[in-house]
Amino acid sequence: MAQADDFVNDLAACYQCLQLQADATLKEVDEAYFRLKVEKIHSGNRTGIDQLKAARETLRQQMMQAAPSQIPQAVAHRQLPTELGVLTTALANDRLTAKASLKAQTLHLGIEIDTALSSSQVLTKVRRCLEEIPTEVYSFEPIETITIYGLDGRGKPRWKKSFAPPQQHSQADDSDLYSFENRYSNTFIFPGLLLAAALLNSVEMIKLLLFGIHIWIHEFGHATVAWLGGHQATPLPFGWTNIGEERSLFVYFGVLTLFGLLFWTGAKEQRRWPMGLAIALTVIQFFMTWVISADTFDMLLSFGGIGGEFYLSTLLIIGFYLPLPAYWRWDFFRYPAVLLAGFTFLGSLWQWRQIDRGLADIPWGTLFGGSDHIGGDMNQLHIVYGWSDQQIIDTYNSIGSVCVVAILSVYIYFFIKERNYLLLQKLWLRSHRKTGVG
Numbered sequence: 423m424a425q426a427d428d429f430v431n432d433l434a435a436c437y438q439c440l441q442l443q444a445d446a447t448l449k450e451v452d453e454a455y456f457r458l459k460v461e462k463i464h465s466g467n468r469t470g471i472d473q474l475k476a477a478r479e480t481l482r483q484q485m486m487q488a489a490p491s492q493i494p495q496a497v498a499h500r501q502l503p504t505e506l507g508v509l510t511t512a513l514a515n516d517r518l519t520a521k522a523s524l525k526a527q528t529l530h531l532g533i534e535i536d537t538a539l540s541s542s543q544v545l546t547k548v549r550r551c552l553e554e555i556p557t558e559v560y561s562f563e564p565i566e567t568i569t570i571y572g573l574d575g576r577g578k579p580r581w582k583k584s585f586a587p588p589q590q591h592s593q594a595d596d597s598d599l600y601s602f603e604n605r606y607s608n609t610f611i612f613p614g615l616l617l618a619a620a621l622l623n624s625v626e627m628i629k630l631l632l633f634g635i636h637i638w639i640h641e642f643g644h645a646t647v648a649w650l651g652g653h654q655a656t657p658l659p660f661g662w663t664n665i666g667e668e669r670s671l672f673v674y675f676g677v678l679t680l681f682g683l684l685f686w687t688g689a690k691e692q693r694r695w696p697m698g699l700a701i702a703l704t705v706i707q708f709f710m711t712w713v714i715s716a717d718t719f720d721m722l723l724s725f726g727g728i729g730g731e732f733y734l735s736t737l738l739i740i741g742f743y744l745p746l747p748a749y750w751r752w753d754f755f756r757y758p759a760v761l762l763a764g765f766t767f768l769g770s771l772w773q774w775r776q777i778d779r780g781l782a783d784i785p786w787g788t789l790f791g792g793s794d795h796i797g798g799d800m801n802q803l804h805i806v807y808g809w810s811d812q813q814i815i816d817t818y819n820s821i822g823s824v825c826v827v828a829i830l831s832v833y834i835y836f837f838i839k840e841r842n843y844l845l846l847q848k849l850w851l852r853s854h855r856k857t858g859v860g
Contacts (some may be wrong), residue, residue: 426656428736436477451481474819483553509555516551518544521573529587532573541572541581553588562587601752602745608836610741615757616829619764622782623772632765634659637789639766643730647722649677650703652711661789665723673710678704717807724802728770728818735767736825740832771822778819783810 437444440454455478459471484487506522509531521532533544548570552562562568565587571579578625599607622628643658644665648655654666666673681700690695710719742760746752776782786800787793796805803809809817 434478436480439473439477440481446481446487448482451478451485462768478527480713509552512551512555516547518547518551524565527564528563528569529562529568531568531580532571532577535574535580539594541583543687544572545570545583545585547586599757602743602753604824608743612760612833613755615742616739616759616764616768619761620768621763622761622765623769629769632762635762636766637661637732639763640727640731643726643728643734644723646734647710649673650707650710651714651719651722652677668852669711674707677707681707696746714839721803721807723770724807725817726800729821731766731770732818732821732825735763735770736828737769738763739829743832743836767825770818771826774815774818774822778815784814 434444437446440451440458441444442450443456455474458474462468462471462474481791492637496735506524509519509522509529513531513533518536521535523530533548539547552568561858567584568587569582569584570583570597579823596602599611602608610680622632638657638659641659641661641852644663645655645657648663650664652669652671654664654670655675656664658664681704684696684703685700688694688700709724714722738759741752742756773785777784784800785798787795795801800814803814804811
């Protein structure tokens with residue numbers, strides 16, 4: 423008798439925890455659980471989520487034992503209609519009408535065909551939408567495969583695509599500065615670092631102290647051209663890069679192997695950007711090693727120093743949002759990398775804007791040989807390859823403008839993406855408040 427009383431008291435405590443009446447249905451239990459969970463997450467107080475989960479599991483188990491014939495099929499597969507409704511709601515917000523079901527560990531999504539979109543475009547929209555669903559709202563953890571069906575007007579499948587579940591955002595990431603999904607660092611710290619880099623350029627003493635960083639990125643600009651062209655190169659931080667005269671198969675295949683590892687890592691971790699970057703760099707490497715003439719290669723070497731101040735710095739800045747393999751610890755080093763790369767990029771951008779306005783001179787000569795030294799990058803472009811002063815100025819200013827657009831585009835993309843996370847959570851919470859109990 424005492425055990426029965428304890429059992430009844432436990433059930434009553436579970437109903438009370440979920441703010442439900444004793445006659446609540448299975449659907450109401452699930453709606454209350456997810457509603458209260460999201461409310462706690464939004465309030466910043468995660469205390470009690472485990473109790474909510476335990477209460478839900480206890481009540482669900484009791485209801486399943488009491489009336490197994492009334493259990494929806496989705497429950498048997500460990501996903502409830504309420505949860506699958508999150509997916510269809512999210513897709514509807516992206517103008518995709520969908521039906522969702524779960525069998526074993528495969529999620530099936532039927533998407534009504536839009537004649538204006540191809541199957542690959544629909545797949546891209548679906549993947550992007552699913553990536554933006556936070557784990558607190560819906561977790562793909564038990565799912566191994568997602569299968570998409572293109573449905574015609576009669577609901578018949580016309581095509582079928584399958585892929586692995588996407589990586590998702592978690593509210594816990596917002597408290598982890600090492601996380602690439604941290605909305606606060608992506609939205610506020612990133613522009614803050616660039617603002618700090620601009621301020622560093624405004625203080626002459628700091629500019630002098632960090633001049634070596636600027637020079638090293640400049641020399642890496644020369645070195646990357648040499649490596650992509652199959653030549654040995656050693657960039658040194660005091661204004662010099664040793665470059666081998668002859669093309670080296672060892673360098674060519676060594677760099678090609680690195681690109682292959684980048685592609686393999688991207689495929690293994692299901693990240694598209696390393697795969698795309700590896701393919702693009704492989705094509706550029708082949709072209710620069712085997713197609714262009716020796717004169718063109720030498721011209722690119724002269725161009726690549728200041729060019730590297732722009733494009734290498736931009737790659738480092740954009741890399742703030744792009745996770746590398748965990749053992750490289752880029753999650754930490756991306757912060758100082760953005761600050762120092764931003765210092766170099768903004769300093770060069772401002773310098774060439776001043777040159778374009780006639781307020782500064784083109785940096786002729788070399789660091790140690792003076793402005794008349796014929797070995798200087800700008801001297802080589804002007805004397806050997808026939809570039810006019812205005813052509814030099816226009817080229818570097820144009821590159822700077824393209825890099826600015828690239829940085830702003832990446833920032834705006836992730837800014838909108840983070841806002842989508844918040845919008846989805848608010849819409850989901852609002853819709854379930856209308857149907858929730860308590």
